[in-house]
Amino acid sequence: MRTDSSPQSPPHRLLSIDILRGFDMLWITGLKYFIIYTLVATQYIPNREAARSHTYLSQLDHVSWQGFHFYDLIFPLFLFLTGITIPLSITSKLQSGSATKTQLTIRCIRRLLLLIILGMIHQIHGLPERWPSVLGFIGLSYFIAAMLAIYTPRIIQLAYIPIALITYYLAIRFIPFNGHPAGTLTIDANLPSYIDSLIIPAKHMLIPKTPFDPEGPFMAIAGAALAMLGVYAGYILTNQNTKPIKRVGQLLILGLAAIFIAYLWSFDLPIIKQIWSSSFILAAAGCCFLLTAIFYLVIDVINFKPFNTLLFPLQLYGQNALAVYMIGPAIGITALLTSITAPILHNFSTATQLATIQALILITQTIYLYIFHKKRIFLRV
Template sequence: MKNQSLLHSWSSSAKQLVQPQRSSDVKAKYPAPSTLPFSNDKKANRLLSIDALRGFDMLLIAGGGTFLVLMKDKTGLSWINWIADQLTHPAWHGFTFYDFIFPLFLFLAGVSLPFSLNKGLEMGMNKSDLYRKAFWRMVILIVLGILDKNAPFPFFEPSQIRLGSVLGRIGLAGFVTTLLYLNYSWQKRLTVVGIILILYYAALFLIPVPGYGAGNLTFEGNLVGWIDRTFLPGRLLQKTYDELGLPTQFPAICLTILGAMAGDILRTTWSENRKVITLLLVGIAGIIFGLLWDLHFPINKHLWSSSFICLTAGMAFIFLAGFYLIIDVLKFRKWAFFFMVIGMNSLTVYLSYRFIDFMHTSKLLFGGLYAPPPEPWHEVYQAFGAMLLVWFFLYFLYRNKIFLKV
C-alpha cells in the first residue's frame, strides 16, 4: 500500500509538470526573478544525499576502483572484467563509466552553489562579497591544482610545468557559475549553456586547423589540440593537447551551471516526489540529446564534446535523483555513511591520495596477511587495503570535525 501511495503521488506530480497553467497562477507560484518557489527551512535544505554522492564520486576519483581494475582476468568472471573495463578511459571516441566521474564532480560543485550562495545572502553578504569569495577560491584551487599536477614541482624548468588541472577547472567553473547564478534567471543560464555547446560544436567543425583542415576530430588534427599547442605554455599531458587545457574549459563549465539548476530544484518548495520526477525527466532528456548529437559529434571525454556534456549531465541528474530519493526521501541512510565520510572531506581525499603513499603503507601493514594467495593477487589486496586506510583516515577527521575546505 505504501508503494502504491508513492507511485500515485509520483503520477500526480508528473501530471502537474506537463499540465498547462494560467499565466496568473504561474506568476503567483513562481515569483520573479528566480521563477521558482524556494524553501527557507535551513534544516530541510541540509541534504545528506549530496555528500553521499560526492563521496561515491571522490572514492573513484582518488583510486577507490583501482583494486577492481586490478582484478581483471584474474577471476574468470566476465562481469568482473566488464566492471574493470568500465573503470578505464577509452583511447579516443567512446564512453565508459570512468569518463563520468570528473563531470559528475563538476556537476555536484554546481549543485552545492545555490545552497552556499543563498546562505551567504541570508547572512547579510552582498554580491561583491560573494564574487570575491568565489574568485579567491578559484585562485587557491588553481594553485593547488598546479602543485598537484607537477609534484615534485619543476621550479627551474618552467617548460615542464603543466597548467591544466582538475582543481583549477573546478575553481574556474565555480567562479563563472557564481557570476551567472547571482545575476541571471535559470532560463538565461540554460541559454548560456546552449550557446556554449553549439558554438563549441561549430568551432570544431568549421575552423580549419593548419595542415588538417576543418572538422578533423582525430587525435592529431583536432582544433582543441592545435589551440593548446599554440597558446597554452608549459607541458601538455597528451603531448599534442591537454584534456584539461584551454578550449575544453568552456563545455566543462556547462556541467557546473547545470548542476546549479539541479540545486535550485532541490531547494524548491515542491513535493519530494515532484523534485525526483523533475530531476529524472531532465536527466533522461539530457541522455537522449547526447546520444542523438553523438551521431555527428562523437561522445569524447578527451575533447569534452558537446554530446559528452549532454550525456554526462543527464546521467548526473539521474544519479542525483536516485541518491536523493533513497537517502533523503525514503530515509535509507545507513549504507550511505561510508560515502558521506568521504564526501564531506572531498578536497582532503583528493590531495592526500596524491601526496601520501597509501599503497606503500598498505603493503607494510597488510603484506603478511595476503602473502599466501598467488602473487598476481597481491596488488589487488594491496589496493583494497589502501582504500580502507584512506577511509579510516577520513573517518578520523570526520569524528574530530576536521574538514578541509576552500
C-alpha cells in the same frame, strides 16, 4: 585553504549530495583497481589487460577516444555536483543577505586560485611540468558558473548552457586550424587542443608533442555548461514550492532528455570526453541528473534511517572530498602500504598483493576520514 570545524551547512543541505559525492570519490581514490585486481587474483579474468576487452569490466576504463563508458562519468559527476552546491551556498547567501556580491566574488576568485595551485601540487610527482589539472579545470568551470549565478538572472544562467554548447560545437565543426580542415577530431589534431596550445605552452600540457590536454582552459567553456546544468539541478532540489517527489520526476525527465539529445547530436559531433564535446556534456549531464534523482529519492525522500546509516562511509568521503583527494598522494600512501605489506605478501601473486594494497588504501582513507569527522575537520577552499 582552511579546515572548518563543521561541514558547510547551507539552508537546504542534502545528505544525498554528500553520499553521491562520496560514491564518486570512492571510484576516484581506488575502488576500480580493487575490483579489477581482486578479479585477477580470483582468476575470474587472466590479467589486468583482459578487463579492457571484457563486456562489463571495460566500463571501468576510459574510452580511448570516441564513446562513453561508466568510468568516463566519474570526473563529470564531480563537476556536476560542484554546480549543485552553488544554489545551496552562493545563491542562498545572496537571498538571505548574509554576503554581498563582492564578498562572494572574492571568495570565488580565491577558490579558483587555490584549486589551480592544489591541482599542480597534486600532480607534482608524476607530471611536474604540467599546468592544467583536474582541480584547476573544476576551479575554472565552477568560477564561470558561480559568476553567472551571482551576477545574472536565472534566465541568462539557463541560456548559457545551449549558447556555450552550440558555440563550442560550431567552432569545432566549422573552423579550420593549423593546416587542418574544419571538423578534424583526432587526439593529434582538434580545435580545442589547438586553442589551448595558444594559451598554454606545449611543454606544460599533458601531451606536449601533440600538443594535447583534456583539462585545458578553452575546454572549460563546455565544463562550465556542465556545472551550470548542475546549478539547475540545485535549483530544482531547493525549490520549496514543489513536492520532493515532483523534484525527483523533474530530474529524471531532464536526465532522459539530455541523454536522448546527446545521442542524436553524436551522429554529427561524436561523444568525446577528452575534448568535452557538446554531445559528451549532455550525455554525462543526463547520467548525472538520473543519479542525482535516484540518490535524492532513496536517501532524502524515502529517508530510511537504517539504510542511510549503512551509507555513512560514503558520507565521510563526500564531506571531505578535497582531503581524501590530496592527502593520499601527499603522504605517498600507496608506496607506504606497499613497503609495509611486502614482507607479509611476498609469497602471494602480484594481483593478490595489489588487491590487498588497494583494500588497505580504502580502509586507511576511511579511518582518517572518520577521525576527521569526529574531530569536525573539513578541508575547504
